[in-house]
Amino acid sequence: MQLGVLSRTYHLSQIILENNNSEEDVIKYYSSFKDFFSSEVIPNVLFIDDTLINFDSIKKEIRQVKKKSSEVQLVAISNANDIDYADALIDCGFDFYLLNNDFFFKRLQKCLNSVRHNFFQLHASTEISDIIKGDSEEIKKVFEVIKKASTTKINVNITGETGTGKELVAQAIHKQSTRNQNPFIAVNIAAIPKDLIESELFGHEEGAFTGATKRRLGKFEEAKNGTLFLDEIGELSLDLQTKLLRVLQENEVTRIGSNEVIKTDIRLVTATHKNLRNEVFENKFREDLYYRLLGLPLNIPPLRERKGDILNLAELFIEEACIYNKITPIKKLHADAQRKLVTYHFPGNVRQLKSLIELSVIISDFKTIRASDLLIENEEIEDISLKKERTLEEYNIEIIEYFLKKYKGKVNFVSDKLEMSKSKIYKLIQEKKLSKY
Ligand SMILES: Nc1ncnc2c1ncn2[C@@H]1O[C@H](COP(=O)(O)OP(=O)(O)OP(=O)(O)O)[C@@H](O)[C@H]1O
Structure with missing residues (x-):
């Protein structure tokens, strides 16, 4: 990323360079707005020192900066611990305000993280397969x-x-x-x-x-x-x-x-x-x-009807979670964990898979995620019900009982979830077919 520093002192540029945690960034220094406008290089973020902020002209200058590149993010750096002043700068078009006191370095890191996040969002691919994973x-x-x-x-x-x-x-x-x-x-x-x-x-x-x-x-x-x-x-x-x-x-x-x-x-x-x-x-x-x-x-079919996506998505979420938590090397899925994932029915679909994986990345002790690291809620209930032999009606009744228990007896919710009429559920309750209600 290109970082620009618009300041009367070269010193600020040095501070940013020293405290920046990404080696790929390039810093360009400008001593005045004139210097900035005449430069060919357009930075992704421009830090402006408050010695250069003049309220009579700043709005116009910011408009020109944004005209040169609508993507550039503007950061004001100031010694003034004054909320009204900060508000006025944000009103003028600045995206961030950084107070230059003892906590400056910490704030600078946070600010650069936000700038990077915005930058990657803006440049994120528009390809469908980059947005939605699965094949x-x-x-x-x-x-x-x-x-x-x-x-x-x-x-x-x-x-x-x-x-x-x-x-x-x-x-x-x-x-x-x-x-x-x-x-x-x-x-x-x-x-x-x-x-x-x-x-x-x-x-x-x-x-x-x-x-x-x-x-x-x-x-x-x-x-x-x-x-x-x-x-x-x-x-x-x-x-x-x-x-x-x-x-x-x-x-x-x-x-x-x-x-x-x-x-x-x-x-x-x-x-x-x-x-x-x-x-x-x-x-x-x-x-x-x-x-x-x-x-x-x-x-969009439920995940259990496109089992071919489960392991692809799981690997993607493992990679994302490892990068996010700074875990290296990227963890792998053990064969027993793969089996557990592809045989599970995922009532919460991709969202459930994602949180299951994120948790397993954190709790697994080794480089490999094992089946025991995948904490699936109510797993036993599902397993037991499928192992016993029953009639379809008995299965239905068990499912309705399960949902009634889960939603604390709220027939409205259960009827929504199972796409089954409320009257049918009430009838089963009346006929005492639902043993628990
Ligand atoms: N194919 C996919 N590839 C990558 N991530 C996915 C995919 N499908 C879903 N996700 C992720 O799963 C989570 C849930 O997705 P999303 O919010 O789009 O679901 P939804 O169907 O709108 O859910 P709800 O009905 O509860 O609003 C999000 O974190 C999303 O990024």
């Missing part, structure tokens, strides 16, 4: 649909169990599309309190409701010319479904408390682990919105 036939079919979606503006509806990589696929569609220079905004409807969803999506004006102390842009506006990913769309209430449908038909939004109509140009990608068609049958989801959102349907 099973099933995942290759997903890649094909992503490619088709990327070349058009069509809405995409992604289905798949939890942790299968729905958000990752939405990101890949965005990165592959012509919108990739514009924002990718992800919203998880299930994670937002119900009474805040409308304002989160469509924004509000100051004073529009109690607590609305400032104007706030909604996610539709934030995603301007980019991609809006609405995860768990099945959780949207019927009245908000009506509002969403209107926004999609008119391509315009109105903030709560405003009459101003704002044009929107976004690609919508939605995801759900629910069967939306069933929700339509049960009158929980508007049919017209369902067809509007459906666009190009993309289903």
Whole structure:
């Protein structure tokens, strides 16, 4: 990475050089803005000493720096322990503010780590296979649909169990599309309190409701010319479904408390682990919105149905975890661990595999990860139930009992998870077929 230091003293450049932990970085020193603008080299990060910060001209200079390269990250270094001063610099366009006191070196390291992280994010590959790992036939079919979606503006509806990589696929569609220079905004409807969803999506004006102390842009506006990913769309209430449908038909939004109509140009990608068609049958989801959102349907199979990806992904996660934890050499998977992984059914899919591996990297004592290092929760329950011989109905009852226990008797949750009607579960309870309830 190219580091630039804009300072009247060469000394600052020396400090940064001495405390920088990456040998691949190159430092370039400039004594004035004029010197910087006349240089051919464009650094990835520019440190500016506060002897060179002049509030009358700094905004204009920063605009010129960003014009020269929109990617350059700006760091102000100052002796002033003054929050208002730091705020004013950030308002002028600086990305970081570093106080030059006893803790400077520590802060410099942290700042350089953030700068590097931003740099790699910006330059991350847009190739689908670099974003989504796996080479099973099933995942290759997903890649094909992503490619088709990327070349058009069509809405995409992604289905798949939890942790299968729905958000990752939405990101890949965005990165592959012509919108990739514009924002990718992800919203998880299930994670937002119900009474805040409308304002989160469509924004509000100051004073529009109690607590609305400032104007706030909604996610539709934030995603301007980019991609809006609405995860768990099945959780949207019927009245908000009506509002969403209107926004999609008119391509315009109105903030709560405003009459101003704002044009929107976004690609919508939605995801759900629910069967939306069933929700339509049960009158929980508007049919017209369902067809509007459906666009190009993309289903990501659960990990247990693409077993060919398990070991590839496991090796990738081992490598990432070893690098992150500075463990060398990179650990290997013992044959017994490989067997355990490929025979497990992964209810939490890739997310579960990733956390399982991250933990095994830490707890394994040797260079090899053994089966005993893979701590799979409820492993015995699964094993025992498959070893005994039973009828299909007995299996079903055992599964429902297992989920009722897991979700503390909440029939709503169990019916969602098993995609089974609540009435059927209540009937089994009434008939006392479920021994524990
Ligand atoms: N094919 C893959 N290659 C690499 N990482 C993956 C892959 N699939 C999933 N992951 C990782 O697994 C985790 C879960 O993925 P993601 O959040 O996209 O799943 P999701 O289906 O959106 O989950 P949820 O339904 O719970 O929101 C993330 O850390 C993601 O990076």
